[in-house]
Amino acid sequence: MKGISNPENQYSEDLFMYPSYMHESLKLVEQTRPARLKIAREKGRSKIFPSMTAEEREDVLHKFHPDYKKDAKRAVRIGPNAGEEITTEVADILESWPRINPDTFEPMLKKPDMETDVLVVGGGSAGASAALLAEQTGARVLLVTKLRLGDSNSVMAQGGIQAAVNPQDSPVRHYLDVMGGGHFDNKPELVEALAMDAPLVVEWLTELGVMFDRLPDGKLKTRHGGGTSRTRMLSCKDYTGSGILRVLRDEIECRNERIRVMDFTPAVELLMDAEGRVAGAIVQNFETDEYFIVRAKAVVMATGGLGRLHTQGFPTTNHYGATCDGVVLGYRAGAKMLYMDSVQYHPTGAVYPEQILGFLVTEKVRGLGGQPVNKEGNLFVFPLEPRDVEASAFIRECLERNNGIATPSGQQGIWLDSPIIEELEKPGTIERELPAMVRQFKRFGIDITKEPMLVYPTLHFQNGGLDVNAQCETNIPGLYAAGEVQGGTHGRNRLMGNSQLEITVFGRRAGKFAAEYALALKKELPLNLDHVRAFSKEVQKLGIDRSRVSPILLPDYIPSHIKEKQMTSHYLGTVRG
């Protein structure tokens, strides 16, 4: 395949073709394809399978969505949302000991190591947008991030970013689609900001140099995504997140006089002042284990999501650093959460081969006409239902109807018929529109232009988060949140293309409003860690084991047989120090 297989790199092709026991089912997919193709051509792609009614959606969600499973949620016992049912794994890390002892750090608080107007925590597109807008508003900015600037879920987004830029569309229509996708539980003021700012964000990104896909006359290419009533999905090939974030990062590097960036420096606790305002953070040099006191007039939390908590044992599409740190820090400081009972499972995560288990197969595959089919080769669901509904339908097809395809390791999967795209559109479409996907599977010997992919829902997105208003303010003065760490924009179900939008829209808002707040702030008061002390007391009352520590910062992938031999190693929670 042109431009794809580099003879210099060895991909061990023989090793990963589909095992022979799957061949019979693969044949059925090929056999049913002409009939499916005919329907798509004659009736139109939106009519290939009936969409579910509101009642059918409810039913499949309640019976099969992982959020509704027993043990998926439990009541959190301490903090501002005490008594509320939230995702079990999140409740566990909230009810955990801090990484630092307030008494040890108290003397350091009098002499901060760094001072800034706005501290941004997180280096994805929300953090980067916040830093740029805060700087533009006139603030001095410090951006700290656990790994490198740009290491984030943002960079992995493939499919697109929504914006109502076409004449037949409008921000009001966008609003309606978002509300419906979120089952009308979304916070209206956030959805309004999302839809109304979208074209402005696209303009801003274009001026900074983001290369959106265009038609020859300059018109932005727009397509449908799951749950859109107008074609509204803009894209940068299937590197949309990378295409945006690489520009934001470059721009930050160009403004290095006013925006200081510290890589490999996670925030481990927020600092507060006597008036109960957030006034900075304790950050850790992740490589030397030095801790620094950062005094800041305002803090923007932009730490992203929770995929690496592997809720209910699901594999994830998420970045290595997606460990829910921002919610933990904010919650300890008294910030309320919204919809932390809801996690998005993306319908199409790779399940074969094992090496790419959980990897994202972009919704764009279905957007281009790709069809999910069962082991008999039959279509069983409209391909572009809202994500939670689509994922639940996949789980039902495998678990209840026994129509899934088992992998050698015992996972279940659904075929995602990608080759049909080449016939529906024209040959070469897949390689042009989905270069990242082609490359991903080619590395493991699967040619998605000729063979389907095997997929199953994978943990993808934190629907809930810190409760903010449209200015990104939490209920704690001085604390702002933007991006995946914020809750409410999507209700309990996000639509494709609205996360890339959320991180840029609210990143910009958080940066602007945090800077305005910081610049207007008159007196600075002494810093304290009383909130950490108070929270620890509650943790102690619950009798939580001392080994349970958060923010967890990194997932723990060291096998137990190694740990047993690490006789002098010290693990603080999951992190070996």
Next chain:
Amino acid sequence: MGKKFMVPAASTIMSALEYSGFQLKRGVGCREGFCGACATVYRLKDDFKIRTGLACQTVVQEGMLIAQIPFVPAVKPVYDISKLEPTITIFKQLYPETFRCLGCNTCSKACPQDIRVMDYINAVERGDLAKAAELSYDCIRCGMCALRCPAEIGQFNVAILAQRLYGSCLAPKSKEMIERVEQIRKGQFNEEMAAIKATDKAALKKMYYERDIEPGESV
């Protein structure tokens, strides 16, 4: 890493490192081939060739010798993109080393994304920024090209400048987008938005399920 490890067959280099007890901080990122954090240099058993790959995307082989690259230093000038002319001159000023390209194509051979790196560098040398932007678009900044380049070019930074100049100056403008932005700034949707925001859930639900769907290509 010059040291023997026994790992399960068919592991990626990244999972093999973790299986061996390394808790990664550098050399790890998205784990799906999008972030470029895990650039790795390796040689295969009884083979003189230096190969490059992403640790999260490369399957181990017996006798493979590996080294992970924690960071790739490269020149990064500061500029104001809105003030630059999209011409060859700016590259001569900011990245003069680009024009030292020897034409050896080692950069392209080193690219785990199979990008024709030398071709986009040559496009920059010709002043064809559109071509350079297009050819370099799948770059994930792992930096292997720059490490292997005998002319000491920092290709990935040259690429982002070409892309930004193309995206901000050279790409044709969208009339529809400009108009929509104007409409929003003028407050054209404010009234309708206020009305839909005030609509109760039942009525909104009805609107949603009755809304018409535009025919048209999906993503």
